[in-house]
Amino acid sequence: MLIDEASAPQGVRLYAVGDTHGCLQLARQLFAAIDRDIASNPPDHARVIMLGDYCDRGPDTSGLIDFLIGEAGTRDMVFLLGNHDQRLRDFADGVDATPFNFFRFGGLETLQSYGLEADPDGEWLPASRALSRALPASHRRFLAKLRLFHEEGDYFFAHAGVKPGVALEDQQAKDLIWIRHEFLQHQGDFGKVVVHGHTPWDRVDIQPNRINVDTGAYDSGILSCAVLEGNSVRVIQAET
Template sequence: MQPRHTYAVGDIHGHLDLLRGVHDLIDKDMARYGAGKVVHVGDLVDRGPDSRGVVGYLRQGLAQGQDWIVLKSNHDRLFTMFMDDPKASDPGLRPEYSWLHPKIGGSETLESYGVPNAADRPVAKVHADALERVPQEDLDFLASRPAWHRVDGVIFVHAGVRPGLPIAEQAENDLLWIRKGFLDHADPFEALIVHGHTAINAPTHYGNRVNIDSSAAYGGPLSAIVIEGADVFHLTIKGRVPLRPESQ
């Protein structure tokens, strides 16, 4: 039997404590309404204090049979690209930045793996230290994540979609990085799009999409929503709060 509802968790950015708290809310909701799939829209790593803990928590949960989906994101791909080749450049990243730039947060990720001061040392030395300390299973896990997931009339993705293209034809770079052309698109997509990537204050329903990145990377909360049929709810300590469409 298919679950009647699906949960989605926003951009985590190395905040294991917030992730555990959100899963506690989901567990309480499931105890009341029944089991459901949980989709995490990516950005497991960077900026926060415990990226390694977040990756391990989700990787182990899936290995134990949890009904979870963990999607690929731009930050997670930046991590694996650096580990493969520290000179590689992600096409979605502005050329003046690298993964170790303070605004991107790769240094904090490596710190959680025991590689200190990554932004202040020669890249070759940092990379050599990272190869010794970052478990290959974590990198394999991140690299193998799907870029999107669909449940009936809802598509879950990290950043968004290119309007006019079916989800199966979308380029991964758009799914992980897109803003322009997606955020300002007012017409319906092929399904309701649930995404993160663009930090806002609280989960917001725009009619054709729902943004659930509530700025955990910048000191905000980590948010979860639950979708049941055509209804969307913000999951809070007080339970489900209806999330109704707002105008663009």
């Protein structure tokens, strides 16, 4: 299935939001823009699909997760798991033996958002234990429930993408949250149009076989959303 033929289920408008990485302010703005879009032309049903990577790098992981938990109480939402979210879970569970990864790729900002300081050259275990104590139960539940993928109509949603040559139902977790070049370079049909984030791009990248919604919000100041309805694809963005 390629994009010219693909459609969302009848009567459902899907809002697929790219990597948020602690960008609370942009998330608030984007949700306000989504609400204006819904109000100006109400669909039978609207569903927001978050493509993962809520933590790290940006300024307010903790505030963003609070915001998302609140939004989930007021609207239909699906939350996917990103590689950063997986690493945050592991770090808080004390199973990450490679602090280099957590500290180096935005984890310090996450710790700070929970009121913690950490030395990037220091021991990882004290930081892991401190985070474990600081994480509210609601955030733990939020992180524990994140899903690896979501399917709807002719679209397949996953944080990073899928492994070419492997059926959608046989995809492995590590590919769904980590894959990059092999997926991005593949020109063929994946079975459904894959809607993903993970690899920042200068715009929402709409290809025949996939849609990349990650516009690198924490760095670019632009948070994006692909709006899928019938067989149309639109883009909504929030900008600082």
